[in-house]
Amino acid sequence: xxxxxxxxxxVVPDDLTIPQFMFDYKHPNRPERDPNSPWMIENDTxxxxxxxxxxRRTFALANALHIKYNLSDDDVVLIFSRxxxxxxxxxxxxxxxxxxxxxxxxxxxVNELVYQINETKPxxxxxxxxxxxxxxxxxxxxxxxxxxxxxxxVPAADIPESYxxxxxxxxxxxxxxxxxxxxKLKPGEAKTKVALLGFSSGTTGNPKAVAITHYGIIANIIQxxxxxxxxxxxCSWEDRRFRPGDVVNGVLPFYHAYGIHINLLYCLFAxxxxxxxxxxxxxxxxxxxxxxxxxxLMLVPPLVVLMCKHAATKKYDxxxxxxxxxxxxxxxxxxxxxxxxxxxxxxxxxVYGMTxxxxxxxxxxxxxxxxxxxxSGVLLPGVTLKISRGDGxxxxxxxxxxxxxxxxxxxxxxxxNKQATEETFLDGWVxxxxxxxxxxxGEIFVVDRMKELMKVKAYPVAPAExxxxxxxxxxxxxxxxxxxxxxYSGELPLAFVVLRPATAERVARDPQAGEDTKRSIIQHVADxxxxxxxxxxxxxxxxxxxxxxxxxxxxxxxRDKARAIRA
Numbered sequence: 001x002x003x004x005x006x007x008x009x010x011v012v013p014d015d016l017t018i019p020q021f022m023f024d025y026k027h028p029n030r031p032e033r034d035p036n037s038p039w040m041i042e043n044d045t046x047x048x049x050x051x052x053x054x055x056r057r058t059f060a061l062a063n064a065l066h067i068k069y070n071l072s073d074d075d076v077v078l079i080f081s082r083x084x085x086x087x088x089x090x091x092x093x094x095x096x097x098x099x100x101x102x103x104x105x106x107x108x109x110v111n112e113l114v115y116q117i118n119e120t121k122p123x124x125x126x127x128x129x130x131x132x133x134x135x136x137x138x139x140x141x142x143x144x145x146x147x148x149x150x151x152x153x154v155p156a157a158d159i160p161e162s163y164x165x166x167x168x169x170x171x172x173x174x175x176x177x178x179x180x181x182x183x184k185l186k187p188g189e190a191k192t193k194v195a196l197l198g199f200s201s202g203t204t205g206n207p208k209a210v211a212i213t214h215y216g217i218i219a220n221i222i223q224x225x226x227x228x229x230x231x232x233x234x235c236s237w238e239d240r241r242f243r244p245g246d247v248v249n250g251v252l253p254f255y256h257a258y259g260i261h262i263n264l265l266y267c268l269f270a271x272x273x274x275x276x277x278x279x280x281x282x283x284x285x286x287x288x289x290x291x292x293x294x295x296x297l298m299l300v301p302p303l304v305v306l307m308c309k310h311a312a313t314k315k316y317d318x319x320x321x322x323x324x325x326x327x328x329x330x331x332x333x334x335x336x337x338x339x340x341x342x343x344x345x346x347x348x349x350x351v352y353g354m355t356x357x358x359x360x361x362x363x364x365x366x367x368x369x370x371x372x373x374x375x376s377g378v379l380l381p382g383v384t385l386k387i388s389r390g391d392g393x394x395x396x397x398x399x400x401x402x403x404x405x406x407x408x409x410x411x412x413x414x415x416x417n418k419q420a421t422e423e424t425f426l427d428g429w430v431x432x433x434x435x436x437x438x439x440x441x442g443e444i445f446v447v448d449r450m451k452e453l454m455k456v457k458a459y460p461v462a463p464a465e466x467x468x469x470x471x472x473x474x475x476x477x478x479x480x481x482x483x484x485x486x487x488y489s490g491e492l493p494l495a496f497v498v499l500r501p502a503t504a505e506r507v508a509r510d511p512q513a514g515e516d517t518k519r520s521i522i523q524h525v526a527d528x529x530x531x532x533x534x535x536x537x538x539x540x541x542x543x544x545x546x547x548x549x550x551x552x553x554x555x556x557x558x559r560d561k562a563r564a565i566r567a
Contacts, residue, residue: 009382012219015185019092021218029225031244031271043277043288060173061093066180073098078122080104084152086166087254098183102197103255107530113138119209126150129157190215200355209415216358220409221266223380230270244271248296251277257359263298286316295322300458305488308338327351328458333374352376358409362444375443383407397440403432454483454491459532473524475503480545484537484562494537494562
C-alpha cells in the first residue's frame with residue numbers, strides 16, 4: 001500500500017541553480033521581503049547583511065575564484081568551518097561557476113578530514129583560522145598544495161601571510177573586471193546537476209558522499225513552503241506559521257543538511273532574517289534570542305532538553321517565540337510535553353528526513369498548533385511513503401515496518417559508490433533504515449532503527465567507524481560498539497571490548513590495570529575522532545562478541561546489555 005501526501009507539489013523550476021533561485025526567482029509561496037530587512041545578522045557583532053550585500057559579495061567572490069583558481073564546472077570546494085557569514089556566500093559563488101560544495105565537520109581530526117578529502121577530491125579547501133592546522137595536515141596527507149587552502153576572516157585571528165583570505169578574494173573580485181559567465185542550466189538539467197556532496201552513513205558503514213542536486217534542494221524548499229502555506233492568507237496574521245519579518249536562530253551547523261537547507265535557505269525563502277551564531281553556547285543563544293527578538297527556533301533533541309531543563313532558560317523572557325521545530329533525531333513524547341508546557345504560546349512539532357532525501361519529508365501538520373505527541377508529522381506535498389514488512393510485502397495503517405520514501409527532492413545516490421547506491425536507492429525509492437508506522441489520520445511515528453547507526457546529539461555515528469579505530473589499539477582483540485540510551489544526547493557510544501590474551505591476564509590479576517586499560521582505549525578514540533564520536537558511554541570488557549552462525553555481529557544482544565547498564 002502506498003500513502004500519499006494530502007496536497008500536490010507546486011511547480012518546481014528545473015533549470016535554475018540554487019543562487020539563481022534564492023536571488024531572483026518569484027514563486028507563489030515566496031513573500032515580498034522588505035528591502036531593508038536583513039537576510040543575515042551576525043550575533044556576536046550585530047553586522048547585518050541585506051540581499052544586495054550578499055549578492056554583490058557572491059559575484060565578487062565568484063569572479064576571484066574563476067580568475068585566480070580557474071574554478072569551473074564540477075570542481076569541488078570543501079568547506080571546513082564553523083558557521084560563518086561567508087559560508088553561504090562561498091556556496092553561492094561556487095554554484096555560480098558550476099562547481100560543487102561539500103561541508104566538513106570543523107571538529108574532525110586529521111584522519112577524518114583526509115577521508116572526506118579522498119572521497120570528494122576538492123580543488124580548494126576553505127577553513128577557519130582555528131581549523132587551519134588540521135586542514136593543512138590533511139591537505140599534506142592528500143597531496144593538496146598549501147596554496148589551495150583559503151581562510152575565512154575572523155576578527156583578531158592571526159592568519160599566516162602565506163594563506164589567501166576570503167576578504168582578500170572578494171576585494172580582488174570587486175576591483176577586477178568580471179571574467180566569468182554564470183552557469184546557466186538547460187531545461188531539466190537541475191535534476192542531474194550536483195550542487196552539494198553531503199555526508200551520510202546511510203544505513204550502515206563509513207560515511208558516504210550523497211550527491212544532492214540543485215533541483216533537490218529547490219524542491220524541498222518549495223515542499224516546505226507549500227506545506228506551511230507560506231504567503232497564503234489562510235488564517236489571521238498573528239497565527240501564520242512563517243511570515244516575512246520573522247527571525248530564526250542559526251545554531252545548526254551549515255555542514256549538515258538541516259542547518260543549510262532548512263534553517264538557512266528555506267527561512268530566507270520565507271522572508272525571514274537568519275541570526276548566525278558562529279559557535280554554539282547555550283546562554284549566548286538565549287541572549288541572542290532576546291536581543292534580536294528571535295521568533296523561530298530550529299533545534300535538535302539535545303537543545304530541546306536544554307530549553308526544558310537548563311536553569312538559565314527561566315532567566316530570559318522568551319514569550320515572543322512563535323515556533324519551535326525539532327529534527328535530526330526523534331523527540332520523546334515526555335520531552336515534547338515538557339516543551340509544550342514551557343512555551344504554551346508557540347507552534348511546536350517535529351520533522352523527519354535524511355540527507356539522501358534532501359532533507360525534510362515529514363513535518364507536523366499546519367492544521368494544528370502542536371504536533372501530536374511522539375509523531376514526526378505528516379507527509380509533505382509530493383512525498384509518497386511505503387511501509388515495508390521485510391518479506392517483500394507492504395504494510396497498511398498502524399503496522400510497523402521500514403519507511404521507504406519517494407520524493408521530488410531525492411538525491412541522485414552515493415557519489416562513486418555503486419554498491420551502496422543500489423542497496424539504498426531502489427527504482428525511485430529510498431530505503432530509510434528506520435522503522436515506523438502511519439496512522440489513519442496520516443501521522444507518522446518513527447519507532448526504531450533497522451540501521452546500525454547511532455544518533456549522538458543528533459549526529460549520525462557509524463559503529464563500524466569506531467570499531468575500526470578501536471581495533472588499532474594494541475590491547476583490543478575484537479569489539480562491538482552500540483548506543484547506550486541517554487536523555488540529553490539520545491545515545492552515547494559504548495564499546496564492548498574483548499582484550500588480547502596478555503592484557504586480559506594482566507587485568508585479571510590487577511583491577512587497577514583494567515581501569516588503566518579502559519582509560520587508554522577511551523583516549524585512543526578521543527585522539528582520533530571528533531568529540532561527538534568519543535566513547536562517552538564507556539568501555540565494558542566482555543569474554544566474546546556474540547555473533548550469528550554466519551559471523552555477523554549480534555548487536556541487538558549488546559544493545560540490550562547497554563540498556564541494562566544504564567538502568
